[in-house]
Amino acid sequence: MTVNPDSLTIASALDGLAKKDFTAVELTEACIKAMQAARPLNAVITETPDKALEMAKAADARRSKGEAGLLDGIPLAIKDLFATEGVLTTAASHILDGFKPAYESTATANLWKAGAVMLGKLNLDEFAMGSSNETSYYGPVVNPWRAKDGTKLVPGGSSGGSAAAVSAGFALGATGTDTGGSIRQPASLCGITGIKPTYGRVSRWGIVAFASSLDQAGPMTRTVRDSALMLQAMAGFDPKDSTSVDRPVPDYVANLEGGVKGMRIGIPREYRMDGMDAEITTLWEQGKQWLKEAGAEIVDINLPHTHYALATYYIVAPAEASSNLARYDGVRFGLRVPGKDLTEMYENTRGEGFGREVQRRIMIGTYVLSAGYYDAYYTKAQKVRTLIRKDFEQAFQRVDAILTPTAPNAAFPIGMKNDDPVTMYLNDVFTVPTSLAGLPGMSVPAGLNSEGLPLGLQLIGKPFEEAQLLRLGRSLEKVANYTAKPFHWWES
Amino acid sequence: MAEKDYIQGATGAWEIVIGMEVHAQVSSKSKLFSGADTTFGAEPNHQVSLVDAAMPGMLPVINAYCVEQAVRTGLGLKAQINLHSVFDRKNYFYADLPQGYQISQYLQPIVGKGVLLLDMPDGSTREIGITRLHLEQDAGKSLHDQSPRESFIDLNRSGVALMEIVSEPDMRNSEEAGLYLKKLRTIVRYLGTCDGNMDEGSMRADVNVSVRKPGGPLGTRCEIKNVNSVRFVQQAIEYEARRQIEVLEDGGKIDQETRLFDTGKGVTRSMRSKEEAHDYRYFPDPDLMPLEFEQSWVDGIKATLPELPDEKKARFIEKLGLSPYDASVLVAEKESADFYEKVAKGRDGKLAANWVIGDYFGLLNKSGQSMEDFVITAEKLGGLIDLIADNTISTRLAKDVFALMVETGKDAATIVEEKGMRQVTDTGAIEKVIDEVMAANPDKVAEYRSGKDKLFGFFVGQTMKASGGKANPNAVNELLKKKLAG
Structure with a gap:
């Protein structure tokens, strides 16, 4: 039978596979076809159709023997920040030219162990640095959602390829990584669901590092249930990652339909910002109303240091990045541009290999760690980070979760915010505090704006309370009843 | 300073x-x-x-x-x-x-x-x-x-x-x-x-x-x-x-x-x-x-730490009577300290230290071998020291025995036995040698008796030589004095 992957979710595809409505190979073939048709979106850096079919065949074999795993036969696409054994891994950077790792990241290995199938490696902002997927060496990703006048829009970033792949319907799910909002913001801009788990919940081993104290991988899917399923497979303690946390992974699916009755939801005053898009404010109000109607109690809360979060983030993240990216030096792998001596080889390689945004952040990071500036910037940022974390700790004594907008705007035209990096950085204003506090946050699509573009709402949970957060997200998803899908203009 | x-x-x-x-x-x-x-x-x-x-x-x-x-x-x-x-x-x-x-x-x-x-x-x-x-x-x-x-x-x-x-x-x-x-x-x-x-x-x-x-x-x-x-x-x-x-x-x-x-x-x-x-x-x-x-x-x-060099040195000084210098030389390597302790066990600590630091280290360095491979074990060196302690051999002879031990790999007692190097303490035997020496040098005896005390050394030398170095030096001194006095 013909399978239309765009009409499926991970959960419904698993049903179809179980009921033998279609095989994993049939499903995968359909996804590959849709992926190839969606090339105008530039969401994929490396397509791996042969590998996908091989994995799908193996999945069918397992299923026929009754040995199917949690995600057996489900075609997923992988953000090209995860090392995949023998498959080009670029971080969307010129500097990783030709790099095929001899190892597989723990997070993706966990997905393959659960039986998932890899369709390809997805485009992203270079080294995950960006909020619009325009810093990629491989060119910008186009949002499947277009403006009414047909203007091409950004999908958000840095997991722009992931959001586009899921939104466009060729991958049933995708991996993302989130350092300051890189799962949640593109999920919001593309009308899909994405969860950034608690820091330490998913192993960072084998994921190209951007800012080690913030980076966290998570799923990007069409439904909350699908996110629960994917996170179930991805999460877990990994002795190879010293910041991974050794605690059992609960069943994320079991209580998904448990509802929100009696849950206390905090609304932070500080997230109501001057000059914020009125439609975002309206949607946030709507979200409060929905949750109230569903039985939750709405509580006003304060997160007094929110205002400093973005500045803090843009010290901590570049500082760590400036050091993490020192290993791309042209000596052992990737690009090497020769020079007359070692220093010149470094300068040539890094000058040519890194794009402008990456270079900017390396310079900011190097500056804030320099002798004489360290205390004024890095030390102070760490102190503020502690205050931000304490804000949340205090709030969570009164509430179970927090509701905010995910991003201050809907998807915007490609090229619009490229002149001023600070304007671009403002896209992460609602997601960055959660990252600094290491808390789980998810974006759930909640509605369309007057332009017909999707908007998401963010739910923030207590550390390691992903199960509760997903349950809440499921309730929001149900009451919002968001069903909109982009018109497949790229296929015509 | x-x-x-x-x-x-x-x-x-x-x-x-x-x-x-x-x-x-x-x-x-x-x-x-x-x-x-x-x-x-x-x-x-x-x-x-x-x-x-x-x-x-x-x-x-x-x-x-x-x-x-x-x-x-x-x-x-x-x-x-x-x-x-x-x-x-x-x-x-x-x-x-x-x-x-x-x-x-x-x-x-x-x-x-x-x-x-x-x-x-x-x-x-x-x-x-x-x-x-x-x-x-x-x-x-x-x-x-x-x-x-x-x-x-x-x-x-x-x-x-x-x-x-x-x-x-x-x-x-x-x-x-x-x-x-x-x-x-x-x-x-x-x-x-x-x-x-x-x-x-x-x-x-x-x-x-x-x-x-x-x-x-x-x-x-x-x-x-x-x-x-x-x-x-x-x-x-x-x-x-x-x-x-x-x-x-x-x-x-x-x-x-x-x-x-x-x-x-x-x-x-x-x-x-x-x-x-x-x-x-x-x-x-x-x-x-x-x-x-x-x-x-x-x-x-902390409870599993071994005895450290400073503590070992203090113990060697206090319990075994070593000088601070000898003690610090011996503890500089744990191997030599352990070796020394084995040699000194049940023996005179100072005598053992002299032998380890002197002749043993000397010949060990000359051999270029490690302590482990060197032919002289703690037991063998101890055996030699025992022969000195019980007067079987003199300190002077012991040096020759030690050289032979290194050369042949045999233990001290065997060498002393085979080479007949046992020290002669039998006064009768020594007296016999002295009599022969005096008989062979009547003019020197006369000179000595007329006041030339310096010749005493000559008689000691002759007696030791005639005994093949085995005569107990103390006994030789005593008997010579008595006999020469007439």
């Missing part, structure tokens, strides 16, 4: 001030943050994990054994063990530093202040302060001599665990610096935390040298990097101190800088100037959690 330690310059006396940073490789089968092997002498790039090569997405995981070794070393230096310590990144670019940073400890090291005792040749001791000990990764090695155009990189050492042990600027001459290095090596070898092999690079020293007028404020120091033998450390200090004095006496000033010791020419040379000085941008490594210990864990390690 003794006058003799001052260097006389044109403008008067100068005092040298020396502090040392010693990098000691942790004895561990695997590296500090990866499971890669650390065995010395492997093929280049054959002991490199993905972490050591800093492949994208790789993360360090602390090797608990190395941490334990660092704590053990700290305890051996009677130092403060910090229950909370932090790993930092020291950022700089070099081709043999794959991560672009070295994981080290900066503001919060694992071990704090401690102390080390120098054993001075006159038997006294001198206290040198230990500032801190921290754990860090070694870098790889750049090979510049393999190709005319390219440099090659060997990452076998990349990520190997080092302890950087920093002293206070408490040393005042090159001799003390040498003694410091040797004592530190002794301690880590006793502890089993570093093999101390300087020629394999397991221990290297960065030496900080400055000079000042006696009692004056500290001068500007220069750091001589990576010196890899006790002798070179001493030569480097001698050269560097004189260089600095010359600069200062010529009206110049010392730039704080890093210098290299040219072992061929015996001089130090500037490595990089202040303008090129690195800003290492230290910050806590976000890939690693702080190290946290319970005091009880530290106490558990």
